[in-house]
Amino acid sequence: MINFVQNRRLFFTIAGVLIALSLVALVVSAILFDGQFLRISIDFKGGTLFVLQFDAPVDEVSIREVFVDNGHTGAIVQRLGAVDDNMWQVRTRFAETEEVQKILDDLETRVGHINRTLSNWNTVESTVGAEVARYAALAVLAASIAVLGFIWFSFRKVPNPFRYGVVSIVAMLVNVVITLGFYALMGILQGWEADALFLTALLTVIGFSVQDVIVVFDRIRENIPRHRGEPFELIVNRSVLETVHRSLATQLNAMFVMVAILLFGGSTIKPFIAVMLVGMLSETFTSLCVAVPLLVVWEEHDHKRALVRAAA
Amino acid sequence: MERRNIIYFVLILLLAAVAVYGVVWQQHPEWVTNLFFWQPASSRNLDFQLGLDLQGGLQVLMVADLPEGRTVGAQDMATARNIVENRVNALGLTEPVVQVQGTERIVVEIPGIEDPAQAVDTIRETAMLEFATPPAGVTADTLYALRELQMPISTTHLMSEAEIQSTSAMTDVFLFTTELTGGELDSAYVVRDPNTSQPLVAIEFKPEAASKFASYTASHVGNALCIILDKRIISCPNIQTSIPSGKATIEGQFTYESASQLAVQLQYGALPIPLKIESYKAIGPSLGSLSVEKSVRAGIVGLAVVFLFMLIYYRINGLAADLALALYVLLNLLLYKLVPVTMTLPGIAGFLLSVGMAVDANILVFERMKEELRHGRSLKRAAEAGFSRAWTSVRDSNLATLLTCLILYIFGNAFAASLVKGFAITLAIGTVVNLFTAIFVTRTLVRVAFGAAGEWIQKRAWLLGL
Numbered sequence: 067m068i069n070f071v072q073n074r075r076l077f078f079t080i081a082g083v084l085i086a087l088s089l090v091a092l093v094v095s096a097i098l099f100d101g102q103f104l105r106i107s108i109d110f111k112g113g114t115l116f117v118l119q120f121d122a123p124v125d126e127v128s129i130r131e132v133f134v135d136n137g138h139t140g141a142i143v144q145r146l147g148a149v150d151d152n153m154w155q156v157r158t159r160f161a162e163t164e165e166v167q168k169i170l171d172d173l174e175t176r177v178g179h180i181n182r183t184l185s186n187w188n189t190v191e192s193t194v195g196a197e198v199a200r201y202a203a204l205a206v207l208a209a210s211i212a213v214l215g216f217i218w219f220s221f222r223k224v225p226n227p228f229r230y231g232v233v234s235i236v237a238m239l240v241n242v243v244i245t246l247g248f249y250a251l252m253g254i255l256q257g258w259e260a261d262a263l264f265l266t267a268l269l270t271v272i273g274f275s276v277q278d279v280i281v282v283f284d285r286i287r288e289n290i291p292r293h294r295g296e297p298f299e300l301i302v303n304r305s306v307l308e309t310v311h312r313s314l315a316t317q318l319n320a321m322f323v324m325v326a327i328l329l330f331g332g333s334t335i336k337p338f339i340a341v342m343l344v345g346m347l348s349e350t351f352t353s354l355c356v357a358v359p360l361l362v363v364w365e366e367h368d369h370k371r372a373l374v375r376a377a378a
Numbered sequence: 379m380e381r382r383n384i385i386y387f388v389l390i391l392l393l394a395a396v397a398v399y400g401v402v403w404q405q406h407p408e409w410v411t412n413l414f415f416w417q418p419a420s421s422r423n424l425d426f427q428l429g430l431d432l433q434g435g436l437q438v439l440m441v442a443d444l445p446e447g448r449t450v451g452a453q454d455m456a457t458a459r460n461i462v463e464n465r466v467n468a469l470g471l472t473e474p475v476v477q478v479q480g481t482e483r484i485v486v487e488i489p490g491i492e493d494p495a496q497a498v499d500t501i502r503e504t505a506m507l508e509f510a511t512p513p514a515g516v517t518a519d520t521l522y523a524l525r526e527l528q529m530p531i532s533t534t535h536l537m538s539e540a541e542i543q544s545t546s547a548m549t550d551v552f553l554f555t556t557e558l559t560g561g562e563l564d565s566a567y568v569v570r571d572p573n574t575s576q577p578l579v580a581i582e583f584k585p586e587a588a589s590k591f592a593s594y595t596a597s598h599v600g601n602a603l604c605i606i607l608d609k610r611i612i613s614c615p616n617i618q619t620s621i622p623s624g625k626a627t628i629e630g631q632f633t634y635e636s637a638s639q640l641a642v643q644l645q646y647g648a649l650p651i652p653l654k655i656e657s658y659k660a661i662g663p664s665l666g667s668l669s670v671e672k673s674v675r676a677g678i679v680g681l682a683v684v685f686l687f688m689l690i691y692y693r694i695n696g697l698a699a700d701l702a703l704a705l706y707v708l709l710n711l712l713l714y715k716l717v718p719v720t721m722t723l724p725g726i727a728g729f730l731l732s733v734g735m736a737v738d739a740n741i742l743v744f745e746r747m748k749e750e751l752r753h754g755r756s757l758k759r760a761a762e763a764g765f766s767r768a769w770t771s772v773r774d775s776n777l778a779t780l781l782t783c784l785i786l787y788i789f790g791n792a793f794a795a796s797l798v799k800g801f802a803i804t805l806a807i808g809t810v811v812n813l814f815t816a817i818f819v820t821r822t823l824v825r826v827a828f829g830a831a832g833e834w835i836q837k838r839a840w841l842l843g844l
Contacts, residue, residue, distance in 0.1 A: 119662070163658050167495050183434065184668075186661040205789040212781050220774050263724055266786070266798045270728070270805070273782025274735070277775040281742065284771040312745045315691065316738040319684045323734035326680030327727060332669030335727050342731065 070306045071299050074359035081240055081356050084348070088247020095250040104246065105253040107261035108157070110199040112192025114166065116156040119184035123152055124177050132172045133158060136165065144257075147333075153184075160191050202265050206242075209272045210235055217276065217283070224287050229364055234279045237357035241275045242268070244348040245341060252337065263338045271345030278313050278353035285309050298365050306358055317350050380829055386822045390705070397708035400424055400715060414716065424715045428489070429722035429800060432670050434663030435489040436497055442482040443654035445538055450482050454650040457561070459484055462501060462653075484653065494660045506652060507560030507644055508533050508606040509591075511598070512614065513546070513553050521602065524552065525611040533606060535559060536652070554604060557594055561650030562587035566641045568634065569627065577637035579628040581644065588624020596620035607640070670723055677730035681707075684734055692744050693843045694835060698823040699740040699816075706736050706808075706815040713807050725800040732808035738775075739816035742768040748843070757836045758828055765821050772817065779809050 070077075092103040099105055108115050118129075126143050133141035133156065141158040161169070166187055174180055218231040245268060252258040285305035293301050324343045328336060400406075411422040430437055440462075442450045455478050462484055463476040475487040491497055510533050512521060524531060534542050535556035546553050564582045571578055583591050595603075595617050604614040605628050613630045632640070685703065688696040710729060714721065747764030755763065786802035828835065835841050 163495075163498050163655055166658070181662070183662040183664040186434075186659070188657075188659040190657040201789055205785055208788075209782055209785045212785060213778060216778055216781055220777075262798060266724055266801050269782065269786050269789075269798075270801075273779050273786075273805075276778050277738070280775045280778060281771045284774060288767070288770075308749065309745075312738075312741050315741045315745070316735070319687060319737050319741075320731065320734040322683040322687065323677060323680035323730050326683070327673055327676045327730065330676035330679065331673035331727075332671075332723070334669050335673050335723055338724055339727060 069303055070354055071303045071359055071362050074355075074363065077355035077359060081352065084244050084247075085240060088243050088250070091247045091250040091254065095253055098254060104250050104260040104264075105258065106199075107259035107264075108188065108190045109261040110196075110202070112160050112190050112196075114158050114161040114187065114189040116154075116158075116169075116187045117146065117185055118154045118156065118173070119181040120152040120154065120177070121179045121181055123150070124154070126154075128177045129154060129156065129173065132169060132176055136169050136172065138169075161189055163189070205265075205269060206272065209269060210238065213238065213272070213276050217280070220280075221283060221287060224283075224290060226365070229361060230283055233357045233360045233364070234276050234283075236360060237279060237352040238272060238275045240356055241345065241348050241352045242272065244352075245271055245345045248344045249337075249341060252340070258337045264341060267338050267341035267345070270342060271349065274346065275349045275352070278350055279357050281309050281312065282306055282353065282358055298369075299362050302358060302362050306354060310354065313350055313354065317346065320346055383822055383825045383829060386818075387826050390819055390822060394705050394708065397705065397712045401708055401711045417718065425718075426715060427718045427720045428666075429720045429725070430487055430489055430659075430661055430666075431723050432666040432721060433489050434491075434661045434666060435487065436491050436494040436661075437488075437657075437659040438486045438498060438501060438655055439479070439657040440484045440486070440501075440653040441656045443652045444482075444536055445541065448536065448538070450651055452481070454561070455482065455484070457650050458653065462486060465501060466497070483656070490663055498655070498658065506535075506608050507563070508535055508554075508556045509558040510534075510554035510556045510604050510606055512602055512604055513555075516552065518602065518614070521604065521611065521614045525613065528610050530609045531606065531611065533609065554606065557603070558583065558587055558591060559650070560644055563644055564624075566644035568637045568641050571629075576629070577632045577634045579630075579632070579637050579641050579644070581626055581628065583624040583626075585624070588622075591624055591626070592620060592622040596622075612640075666723065670726060673723065673727060674730075677727070680730065681733055684737060688737055688740070691843060692740075694827065694841045695740075695744045695747065695824065695843070698820050698827065699737060699744070701823060702740070702815040702819040703733065703736060705819055706811055707733060709811050709815065710804075710808055713811070714804070717803075717807075719803050719807070720800055722800045725804045728801045728804050729808060732805060732812070736808065736812045736816060739768070739772045739812060740820055742771055743817075743820070744843075751842065757832050757842075761824055761828055765817065769817070772813070776809050776813055780806060783809065 095105065096103050126145070130141060130143050133139075133143070138158040138161070141156055144155045144157075146153040146155050166189060170180065170187075214231040214235050217234050218227050221227040221230045224230065249258060249260060249264065253260075258264075282305055285308055286302055289301050289305050293304070321343065324339050324346070327339045328343065331339065406424050411424060414422045417423075442455070442458075444450065459476055459478050463474075466474045466476055466486060466488065473489060475485075477485050479485045486501060488494075488497055523529075531552045531554055532545055533554045533556045537545065542553070545551055562584055564584045566579060566581045569578050569580045570576065582588075599617050599619060602614045602616050605612045613628060615629060628640075630637075630640075685700050688699050688703070690696070692699065710732075713719070719725070743764045746768045747760050750760035750763045751757070783802045783806035786798055787806070789798060
């Protein structure tokens with residue numbers, strides 16, 4: 067059986083490597099994409115996004131020409147899906163509704179007929195985008211504080227309840243960094259953009275990221291009075307081992323659903339599910355291998371100091 | 379004890395029957411749907427409400443277009459919302475949604491619309507009516523020319539002091555001084571001139587504006603007062619006498635149709651504040667259904683694996699958990715229909731995921747039960763210990779999830795991130811239903827089973843997955 071507490075050096079090293087890799091991905095993304103740590107979608111930075119389903123094959127150049135002639139010189143035209151899908155995506159700066167209509171009409175006359183029931187377009191002004199981004203940061207902050215307060219309150223009967231809250235938040239932040247790093251990597255490799263859906267997934271990961279921690283801490287809370295006199299390290303390790311079956315079984319069940327949707331689900335939902343999958347996996351790791359050993363380190367550090375003081 | 383379990387068991391069966399009826403049956407008699415008093419009377423039903431991303435449609439986010447530093451009153455926003463709603467309803471489309479979002483935004487959602495361009499045009503027409511004094515030194519001929527050419531002019535309405543200063547300094551701009559606006563109108567209707575039988579638009583101001591209008595007309599007899607619609611002059615009549623009644627007529631070269639159109643616009647459509655379209659989203663109606671079908675099918679495959687896993691890993695307990703899980707799915711779907719919750723693609727994904735997570739509470743209990751059995755407890759004692767000891771973990775982790783839902787909801791409510799909001803609601807409903815099915819329902823099922831055949835099960839350890 068793994069000794070979660072004794073192997074903490076190994077776990078901390080793995081966590082460190084994961085964090086470092088994530089930071090590298092974020093920095094590379096920032097270098098590649100003009101200071102964007104994640105590729106930001108128009109939800110947050112403003113702009114217009116067209117997803118166009120043409121009836122017949124069309125070429126990229128003629129699509130771009132229509133946009134350039136309408137004053138959108140910086141339009142980025144990309145093919146979506148396979149060649150015979152005839153689906154194209156165009157990103158450009160914020161366009162007024164009249165502009166959007168004119169571009170669509172021009173595309174129909176000059177490029178080819180658009181199947182409007184299978185197309186969509188979305189335009190966001192940059193001010194509203196900036197506001198969403200600000201609120202998003204606030205939401206993440208609020209979620210962290212709420213969870214910290216909740217754990218502090220619900221473990222108020224154990225010694226040093228604040229520490230339980232703090233190590234949970236540390237684990238959560240590590241989890242968030244790893245999830246962000248993964249998304250930055252996918253942004254570089256697959257062009258995934260951080261949109262409102264991504265934010266929802268991230269907030270969900272934060273919400274679930276304390277579930278494992280709470281279960282283990284709950285067992286520690288129960289075991290402290292039962293095994294009075296045992297070293298804290300032993301109590302903690304016992305608690306982890308007693309609950310690890312449950313962590314793995316739950317994880318497995320959530321993964322069944324997520325992997326199925328990833329493999330067979332619609333393409334729009336894939337980044338959303340992938341973020342949750344990575345977040346959940348890293349959550350189990352950070353809970354058992356970062357939060358719990360960190361709590362032991364903190365308590366023992368105190369203990370040693372007390373011994374030193376007693377000796378002197 | 380025994381008897382109470384049987385009663386609970388029967389009640390759970392009844393609930394399951396109601397859920398099956400509500401979810402699986404497509405048609406429901408009127409007296410059933412009439413029970414849903416919290417739904418608007420016109421659209422009480424047991425259908426799934428599909429979000430824009432699933433059935434396609436148009437979402438327009440508008441913001442009050444005011445100069446820097448000016449804020450909008452909640453009353454003005456509510457009025458503007460009603461006006462926009464009237465206009466959208468005039469398009470005759472099914473179930474449009476018009477809502478105020480935050481302090482200065484209005485979001486319009488029109489599902490299943492074929493021609494978004496026309497809808498946008500209707501929504502964005504402002505019909506801003508102003509009564510304004512022409513700039514000093516402008517002759518009647520100039521006013522006539524401005525009107526005939528329908529030249530856009532400037533008015534002081536919603537301008538700051540500094541802007542008025544700088545604009546009036548410009549020689550090539552006609553700056554009209556706004557005295558009253560359409561927001562202060564009480565009513566507008568068509569009348570005919572008693573002498574010429576020419577159609578006229580009669581207007582009545584609200585009492586407060588009426589006294590303002592009275593004192594203004596009293597002090598400006600002989601001067602022109604221009605009636606301006608959307609920054610274009612309609613007419614510039616001369617003030618003949620003071621008008622104390624707050625009633626006035628607008629003369630223009632109206633036909634009966636154009637007069638009544640203006641009257642309707644003024645009555646229902648005079649926006650108290652100008653609105654600017656900030657975000658505009660059009661989704662093809664077949665795009666979403668394609669994607670959702672695939673994802674739902676994929677989710678069902680995943681769930682089948684979850685059911686199988688529980689059965690194989692926890693055997694008889696797993697069977698109880700699977701039954702509770704089936705009830706969980708039914709109750710969730712029933713609540714989505716009853717509340718009603720608007721289904722979006724991430725909402726559905728969140729629901730499927732929550733089914734996967736819903737077994738967590740069962741797993742906590744069953745693992746605990748196994749532990750107790752290994753310590754040599756009897757089957758019934760182990761079961762009770764499993765449920766009561768696991769409860770604190772289940773409670774705390776679910777409360778943490780509910781807390782996150784609340785934050786997501788607040789965040790989603792602050793602006794048009796309706797996807798986020800829908801997701802938060804589905805997740806919260808799932809969490810609460812889960813507490814009920816995974817703890818109460820599973821416990822009742824396990825107690826009934828152990829009560830009926832406890833000894834028989836105890837002798838066959840493999841049934842418990844030990």
